[in-house]
Amino acid sequence: MAELRRPLIAGNWKMNGLRQDSLLRVENIVTALSKISNSTFETLICPPATMLGMISSSIKGSEIFLGAQDCHPASSGAYTGDISAEMLADIGCSHVIVGHSERRLAHSETNKIIFEKASSAIAANLIAIICVGESADQKADGQTKNVILSQLSASLPPHSTSANMIIAYEPIWAIGTGVTPNKYDVQEIHSMIRENLSGIVSSANANQTRILYGGSVKPSNAYEFLSLPDVDGALVGGASLNWEDFMAIAACCLDRE
Numbered sequence: 001m002a003e004l005r006r007p008l009i010a011g012n013w014k015m016n017g018l019r020q021d022s023l024l025r026v027e028n029i030v031t032a033l034s035k036i037s038n039s040t041f042e043t044l045i046c047p048p049a050t051m052l053g054m055i056s057s058s059i060k061g062s063e064i065f066l067g068a069q070d071c072h073p074a075s076s077g078a079y080t081g082d083i084s085a086e087m088l089a090d091i092g093c094s095h096v097i098v099g100h101s102e103r104r105l106a107h108s109e110t111n112k113i114i115f116e117k118a119s120s121a122i123a124a125n126l127i128a129i130i131c132v133g134e135s136a137d138q139k140a141d142g143q144t145k146n147v148i149l150s151q152l153s154a155s156l157p158p159h160s161t162s163a164n165m166i167i168a169y170e171p172i173w174a175i176g177t178g179v180t181p182n183k184y185d186v187q188e189i190h191s192m193i194r195e196n197l198s199g200i201v202s203s204a205n206a207n208q209t210r211i212l213y214g215g216s217v218k219p220s221n222a223y224e225f226l227s228l229p230d231v232d233g234a235l236v237g238g239a240s241l242n243w244e245d246f247m248a249i250a251a252c253c254l255d256r257e
């Protein structure tokens with residue numbers, strides 16, 4: 001693992017939690033992080049949009065970054081129910097997830113929409129976490145690499161760099177299932193993503209871009225993934241709802257090298 005890519009442990013809470021339990025979870029993470037001297041990894045929390053303001057206040061002074069789970073492509077306008085990247089930056093977000101498979105599937109989001117969302121995020125000075133990954137059927141058809149390469153080439157804005165974009169590889173069949181790819185397959189896909197990135201952004205940027213793995217990451221398997229040379233962190237769903245599990249996953253970064 002190149003030192004230039006500081007691992008990121010990101011918690012995607014999805015549509016879970018109410019304010020009281022969520023605040024308690026964040027406070028526990030803040031306290032746990034304050035007890036370790038940490039220049040090894042970064043921590044990001046992506047709560048539901050209703051809690052962004054509250055959590056933005058509660059993490060002030062800590063090293064935790066705040067992210068949203070989605071944004072609208074436009075910066076403002078007549079889009080009832082939507083939230084723009086500019087609004088997310090205004091409330092204290094530094095990151096936003098775009099193109100999560102749950103949004104691609106449930107909201108029919110195409111690569112073109114994800115491209116627009118990522119562009120809008122970058123324009124608002126947010127770091128766009130662009131998710132890619134194949135379905136179980138695509139994997140069974142031997143289409144994994146093609147799917148990921150086409151998602152990458154169609155959803156990355158031309159002005160994306162290692163400073164404003166992170167890739168998350170999340171095989172759909174591994175999300176919330178407890179089933180994961182083996183470490184060799186994860187390394188192979190991450191390395192292919194990095195190689196391909198050098199044709200989209202520069203090769204210097206490709207070397208510096210963080211590529212996260214997501215899909216049933218838990219304390220028991222995190223080290224295996226986080227110790228792979230092209231895995232630069234994790235995008236954690238279910239296990240991030242338990243602060244001790246989230247911290248145990250993050251602590252695996254301390255043992256790498």
Ligand code: 13P
Binds near residue numbers: 178
């Ligand atoms: P799980 O960790 O619950 O499998 O979710 C992964 C994910 O979708 C993170 O974005």
